[in-house]
Amino acid sequence: MSALVMFDHATLGYGRRVVLSDLTFEIPEGDFLGLVGPNGAGKTTILRAILGTLDPSAGTVTRRPELRFGYVPQRDQVDYNFPLRVLDVVLMGRYDRIGIGRRPKRDDRDRALAALDAVGIRELAMEPLTRLSGGQKQRTLIARALVGEPNLLVLDEPTTGMDLVSTTQILGLVRELHERRGLTVLMVSHALNEIANYVTRIALVQEGSFRIGAVDEIVNERTLSEVYGIPVEVDSFAGHRIVLARRGSAVMRPGERR
Amino acid sequence: MIEAILLFRDALYGALVIALVCSALGVYVVLRRIVFVGASLAQMSTLGIAISFWLAGVGVAGVITRKPVILSLLATLLGVVFFATGMRRARIPADARIGVAYVVAGALAILFIAKAAVGEAHDIFLQGNILGITRGDWLVLLAVSVPVLLVHLLFYKEFLFISFDQETARTLGYRVERWTLLLYLTIGLSIAFAMQFAGLMLVFDFLVLPAVTGLLLARGMAGVFASAIGAGLAAAVIGFSLSVPFDLPTGPAIVAVSGALVIVAWLIRRLRER
Structure with a gap:
């Protein structure tokens, strides 16, 4: 299958509560997809189904067997009070490859430094995470997602709470990673205006309805x-x-x- | 003075073992913001001890009344499962559930102690009986603490990851709930055994204050652990050494020294930031 993730008439929800039903779409390799909708519309539910942390109550969600996610969580999901250096955080992206009970090796550190290089903050490797700006923290989390060598980079509300400059830089960086590395990207956001100019396809979720297509097909007055x-x-x-x-x-x- | 301290050297060794394990685990307790989970677990442990005393008072004989640690452990482990697995699904906010567990366990413990015929049992609530630690006691404490610390050394990066960012850990295949349960189990086990001798106040002290000192002094995780353990051990030695010759209650003396170390660490931090 050329798709990394495939939804086939999937119904998603929590317990008896159905959030979205009959979802059929796929995320092909090389896609740059924006998942857009207001808060509470079901973006996170779809995201969890993609990541495999939520099973559909009906239908199927199929992931390519060797699929690896590079996940960039919302900034408030990470606890910045931890006294960690930037390099320590990036290394976490390799923890599953390193194995339970084992310590990172030199190769892991080299890869973490290369990932920091790719997001333009290698010189901050030894800095405490708490001292970074919002944009630098987000770059750190993107580097952590990249160091695991993912097939699919998933970013959850990557620009929330950022100023115009940081927002533009982060979205530009993600587009660059997509274009330069051919990385498949899924970007979740409530801000249609922000990501409509970066992604190539948009999935729009609103009050139980779901539409997906090329940006021009979705971002038009009628739709x-x-x-x-x-x-x-x-x-x-x-x-x-x-x-x-x-x-x-x-x-x-x-x-x-x- | 040294002679007096040496007279209670087993008690000092016991205090040092409790300080070591609780200070190390306290780093997670403080960083994960589960300070009151620690307090509630200690309170549930007290409830187990109180039930054991009450059973002894009403004439129940057997291992459960001879070894209060059994019911203490059982009550603490129930608390561990309650806090580690029940939090995510509950509609009631987590801090409210912790509050309910804390106050209900505390009240029940007082009720059981009130009806227990064991003399001076009320001391376990605050001061414990750290001077009563025997060689056998601290060896048992050591036998529990060493495996707990080894588990933490072995799974350091797993505990760190699920504490720092559990959503990302989950996407990388970590069974976050199981790791959380294991982390809480190690904390609960340490609390249950420490509570037999140290009492609620001192266990809570070792779980919180040395970690706060460590976080004020150090910049990296390794430094925080080292500083926290150092602060816990120093508080135990200094507090103990002051309490014996001056006839002060040992637990509060150690807590007072821990508090002083937090203030010193805070001043050092302020000076550094200038």
Whole structure:
């Protein structure tokens, strides 16, 4: 199979609560996919099914047998109070390869340094994690994801809480990794505007509905107005797509649709 | 003074073993923000001891009443399973569950002790009876502590990973719940045995204060562990040495020294940051 992950009529949820049903899509090798939707729409549920930490209640989710994930968690999932150096954190990405009860070797350290090099912060290897800026912390977590030599790089809300400069740099870095290394990338975000200009395909999840396609197929006024239930404009400025809710649509009450 | 200390040398060895193991494990307790899980486990251990005393008081004879550690261990392990496996699924916030366990275990322990016919049993709640440690006792403590520390040496990177970032550990195939259970088991085992002699206050002290000292002084994990263990051992030796000749209660003396070491570490940190 050329797909790394394949959903076949999968129903996802927790216990008896169904979050999303009848999902059928795949993540082919070399894809650069953005999974977009508001908070609570089911992005994390889909992400867990992709990562294999949530089993579908119906249908199947199939992962290629040799598939390795490079996972970049949301920044608040990591505890920055731990007195760890940047290199220590990056080495964690090789822990499963090193094996239980064994210590990292020189080769592991060399690979960790190379991963730091790839994200442009090799000189920070011996710095305490707590002293880094938000962007540098995110680069550290990306380096940790890369050092395990993944087939699929998964980033969960990689730019949340970052300023414009850091956001642009991190998204640029991810695109560069995709283009330079041919790495398959899945980027989860609630910010359609941010990632629509970087990814090649978008999966849009909103109130139980799910659409997936090339960016042009999803990021257009008709589709977005249909999915969000409000009039949406898609403009272009200096080669960048900008998605806007039409004036007045923001005053709708929760749950109301036009 | 030295003669007086030597008279209680077995008690000192016991205090040092408890300081060693609790200070090392305390680094995880503080970093994982489960300080009150440690306190609740200690309280549940107390409940086990109290039940044992009560059973002895009502005339139940046997190994359970002769060896309070058995019920103490059982109660602590129940707490370990409760805290390590029940937290994720519960609708009640984790800190509320810890609070419920702490206060209910504490109250039940007081009720059982109130009806126990064993003299001065109430001391176990606060001070323990560290001066009563015999050679056999500290050898048992050592026999429990060495395997616990070996497990931590062997699985250092696994415990670190699941404590630092369990979501990523899970994606790399780590069975986070099982590792968490093992970590909590080692903490619970150490608490249950230490509680027999050290009492609630001192065990809680060794689980928290040396680790805080370590985190204030050191910059890397190895340094934090070394500083925490050093601070725990130093507090045990200094507190013990002051308490015996000056006829002070040993547990609170050790806690007071631990507190002083935290203040010194904080001052050093402040000076360094200038």
